[in-house]
Amino acid sequence: MFKLGLTGGIGSGKTKVADMLAELGATVIDTDAISHALTARGGLAITPIRAAFGGRAIDATGALDRDYMRALVFDDPNLRARLESILHPMIAQEVERQAKQAKGCYVVFVVPLLVESGRWADRLDRVCVVDCERQTQIERVQARSGLSLERIGQILDAQASPEQRLAAADDVIDNGARISLDELRAQVLGLHQRWCNLAG
Numbered sequence: 001m002f003k004l005g006l007t008g009g010i011g012s013g014k015t016k017v018a019d020m021l022a023e024l025g026a027t028v029i030d031t032d033a034i035s036h037a038l039t040a041r042g043g044l045a046i047t048p049i050r051a052a053f054g055g056r057a058i059d060a061t062g063a064l065d066r067d068y069m070r071a072l073v074f075d076d077p078n079l080r081a082r083l084e085s086i087l088h089p090m091i092a093q094e095v096e097r098q099a100k101q102a103k104g105c106y107v108v109f110v111v112p113l114l115v116e117s118g119r120w121a122d123r124l125d126r127v128c129v130v131d132c133e134r135q136t137q138i139e140r141v142q143a144r145s146g147l148s149l150e151r152i153g154q155i156l157d158a159q160a161s162p163e164q165r166l167a168a169a170d171d172v173i174d175n176g177a178r179i180s181l182d183e184l185r186a187q188v189l190g191l192h193q194r195w196c197n198l199a200g
């Protein structure tokens with residue numbers, strides 16, 4: 001099946017675009033949602049994470065303590081690699097399982113850090129980037145989370161630059177401040193038709 005990678009910076013609108021593609025009949029596989037499910041209470045990754053990082057990594061509800069873990073791995077590549085060595089194989093297995101059941105013209109993999117990770121390049125037929133100015137990303141993330149401006153800035157700085165992302169793109173969706181949801185939907189529909197044609 002034709003495989004499309006969908007990426008973009010934090011708050012760029014990936015999820016919104018993915019939801020619109022799903023409405024049009026594409027199969028959407030969201031690696032972030034899979035990662036969240038694996039690290040939610042009772043998720044498969046909880047036991048190995050507890051074994052590797054100790055009980056402090058798990059919150060009172062039994063889910064991964066995201067704030068603690070984010071702070072722990074932010075400045076320590078070794079700890080980050082350790083966490084990824086637990087999560088990545090589990091995510092890959094679930095992605096594979098969902099991809100086997102895919103229906104529609106093509107399958108969309110939503111991968112926030114697609115450009116950064118380098119593990120996706122040879123597994124995709126096409127990459128679509130959702131593009132949006134930094135200020136709009138900040139406003140959207142602020143509107144929906146309790147993250148401080150400083151924290152949002154740190155996350156943005158740790159992600160690929162817009163130029164790096166655009167260099168990896170076959171298609172670009174403009175979802176900047178001036179783009180209404182109707183305008184976004186129109187771009188998504190045009191690309192959906194193109195991808196269905198490409199998928200044959």
Ligand code: ATP
Nearest residue numbers: 009010011012013014015016140144179180181184
């Ligand atoms: P993250 O990487 O943080 O998960 P994301 O790239 O998936 O973010 P979304 O969750 O799709 O981004 O969008 C961020 C917020 O901005 C959401 O609340 C969404 O409803 C809103 N949003 C996205 N695009 C638009 C738009 N064109 N007009 C108005 N609101 C929008």
